[in-house]
Amino acid sequence: MSFSNDSLHFQYVVSKDDFTHAGSASSDVKNKLKKMNVDAAAVRKVSIAMYEGEINMIIHAYGGTIDVDIYEDRIVMCLKDTGPGIANIEEAMQEGFSTAPADVINLGFGAGMGLPNMRSNSDEFNIESEVGVGTTVTMTIYFNPA
Amino acid sequence: MTVSELIDKNIFTLLNDGGNHDTALKGCYCCDLLSIAMGHAPEGCIWVTVMNNVNTLAVASLAECGCVVLACDVVADDAFLAKAKEQNITVFKTDLPVFDAALKAHECL
Numbered sequence: 001m002s003f004s005n006d007s008l009h010f011q012y013v014v015s016k017d018d019f020t021h022a023g024s025a026s027s028d029v030k031n032k033l034k035k036m037n038v039d040a041a042a043v044r045k046v047s048i049a050m051y052e053g054e055i056n057m058i059i060h061a062y063g064g065t066i067d068v069d070i071y072e073d074r075i076v077m078c079l080k081d082t083g084p085g086i087a088n089i090e091e092a093m094q095e096g097f098s099t100a101p102a103d104v105i106n107l108g109f110g111a112g113m114g115l116p117n118m119r120s121n122s123d124e125f126n127i128e129s130e131v132g133v134g135t136t137v138t139m140t141i142y143f144n145p146a
Numbered sequence: 147m148t149v150s151e152l153i154d155k156n157i158f159t160l161l162n163d164g165g166n167h168d169t170a171l172k173g174c175y176c177c178d179l180l181s182i183a184m185g186h187a188p189e190g191c192i193w194v195t196v197m198n199n200v201n202t203l204a205v206a207s208l209a210e211c212g213c214v215v216l217a218c219d220v221v222a223d224d225a226f227l228a229k230a231k232e233q234n235i236t237v238f239k240t241d242l243p244v245f246d247a248a249l250k251a252h253e254c255l
Contacts, residue, residue, distance in 0.1 A: 020225075023204030030208060040189075047208040048184050055181075108197040113181035121185075 007069040007076075008032075014057040014064055014081075019107060022058050025066055026051040029077075032070070039144040046075055049121040049139050052114045053079045059104050060084075061135065074123075074142045085131035093119065093127075147171050147255050149213055149236050152192070155254050158215055158238035158247070161222055162230040171212045171255065174248040180205050187211055194248045196220050200229045207233045215240060217247040 010032075012025035030047045050066070057064050057079060064081030086092050093115050100110030119125045124140035150167035153160055175191040177183040180201055187193055187209040195202060198220045206214050213236040216222055222230075222239060230237045240247050 019199075019201060022201055023208060026208055027204070044189070044209075051184055051204070051208050052181065107199050107201055108178060108180035109201070111179040111181045113179075113185060117181060117185045 007071045010068045010070075012066040012068070014054055014061075014066060014079075016058060016061060016063045018058055022055055023051055026054055029068055029075075033075070036070070037146070039146070042075075042141055042143045045121040045141050046077075049118045049141065050077055052117045053077065053137055053139070055109060056114045056118075057081050059100055059109060064134070074140055077139045077141075079135075079137045079139075081134045081136075083132060083134045085133055086127075086129040086135055087131050089127055089129055152213065152238075152251070152254065153236075157250050157254065158240045160236075161216070161239050162227060162235065162237040164213070164230065164234040164236035166212070166234065166236060169212045171251075173255065174252050175211070176244050176248050184209060192248070192251045194244050194251070196244065198222055198226060200225055202226075203229045203233055203235055203237075206235050212236070213238065215247055215251065217242055217244045 026047055029050055030043055033043045061081030062083050067078040069076045091097055095116045096112040098110045098112035104110050122139040123142050126138045129135040149169045170190055171192050172190040175187045176194045178195050178197045184205050189210040190212045192213055193206055193211040194215045194217050196218050198216055216239040219241040
């Protein structure tokens with residue numbers, strides 16, 4: 001954890017194929033937001049969006065980092081992986097589109113809802129990807145005033 | 147109905163007591179696809195599923211499900227039970243199919 005002028009910053013490392021710890025980063029952020037008395041609706045949106053991102057990195061990427069900045073009125077989550085990258089982002093954003101392998105589907109994933117869930121639960125969503133380089137997803141969720 | 151009351155009904159076998167006895171159970175939810183459940187499982191629901199891996203528990207915790215019911219007599223392995231204990235999630239099992247298990251729980255609400 002580090003402090004900047006107006007946000008709390010946390011970084012989480014996500015490893016490829018580490019299904020055992022999947023959700024631990026999301027769970028940690030959720031607990032922090034609850035302790036900060038962030039409204040329940042926003043906490044749920046953050047939990048869904050970040051968990052889906054975490055799972056995507058575990059299933060599809062070679063690993064990466066999630067940088068989380070919590071401000072007074074919002075949270076910004078930046079998920080950055082080191083590849084392999086997405087060839088067709090428009091196709092990947094469609095509900096039901098999945099490239100998950102059979103063993104991952106057997107775990108209950110691969111419904112093609114990851115990126116759509118991330119976008120629908122974010123107030124601001126941006127995805128950039130380059131094949132052979134990696135994918136960066138930035139999601140912002142605003143808190144509701146108490 | 148609370149989690150404690152569902153335990154007392156004895157309609158399912160209790161595998162892990164998550165200690166959330168006063169949590170109000172607001173309905174039943176049936177789903178085996180975790181991304182669907184993550185986005186749609188209502189807070190405080192009785193989640194009935196056959197998906198018996200630790201990721202089910204991660205979703206249950208993040209979505210704040212009231213409890214998990216493993217249907218169709220699926221087996222909860224040691225890793226699953228350890229995770230349930232660690233995450234304080236109440237887990238039941240039953241040999242009933244998913245629909246019948248949810249119906250039985252629903253009739254208790």
